[in-house]
Amino acid sequence: MKNLSLATIAACLLGLTVSDASAFTSRDGSRVNPVSDAVFEVIPKTGGSGRNYWCAAGDYAQRALKTSWEARLYIARSRGASETTNRRSAVxxxxxxxxxxxxxxxxxxxxxxxxxxxxxxxxxxxxxxxxLPVGF
Structure with a gap:
């Protein structure tokens, strides 16, 4: 019984690790989660300005996806509720x-x-x- 409980706990922890593995944290602290093979979502720490969204998207595209510096990012969906988290603001x-x-x-x-x-x-x-942020 004890081994079964330990196995259940280990499986739960492994499941949490696997789901967090697909998440990326940008240099400014915004989270980036894949939505599909071609679309990813930026979720800033708190609200976030346009600078936060674009920064995180550029950081993710370069460091995680290894895209060219000259590649273009496109907004696939305007600011709205996150599809990958419970946050209200994502692009x-x-x-x-x-x-x-x-x-x-x-x-x-x-x-x-x-x-x-x-x-x-x-x-x-x-x-x-x-x-630097405005007002610094």
Whole structure:
């Protein structure tokens, strides 16, 4: 009976570890979770500005997905409730413009717009990680 209880606890802990393994924490502390093979979701620590979303997306694309600095990130879904957590604020990104209805040559909108189809190079998004917050 004792061995069965230990085995059950170990299995539960292993399950928690496996689900956390797919999560990524960006340099600014935002969480990034895969939604599908082509889409990932950025969940900032608290609310978050556009800078936080783009920074985390660029960080994830470069460090976790190993994409080129020149690759383009696209917003697949505007700010809304998270699909991977219970948080109220998340933005979904993709590297595939076809999933957003955007052309590959779409122009970059303002950092805080966070509208479906907005795009930014991975390098530019990652560089937002190094900017000081407003009011510093």
């Amino acid at each position: 979904q990104f993709t590297l595939q413009p076809v999933l957003t209805g955007s052309s590959e040559q779409a122009s970059t909108a303002g950092v805080n717009n966070l509208m479906r189809g907005d795009t930014m190079r991975v390098r530019d998004a990652f560089n937002l990680c190094h900017q």
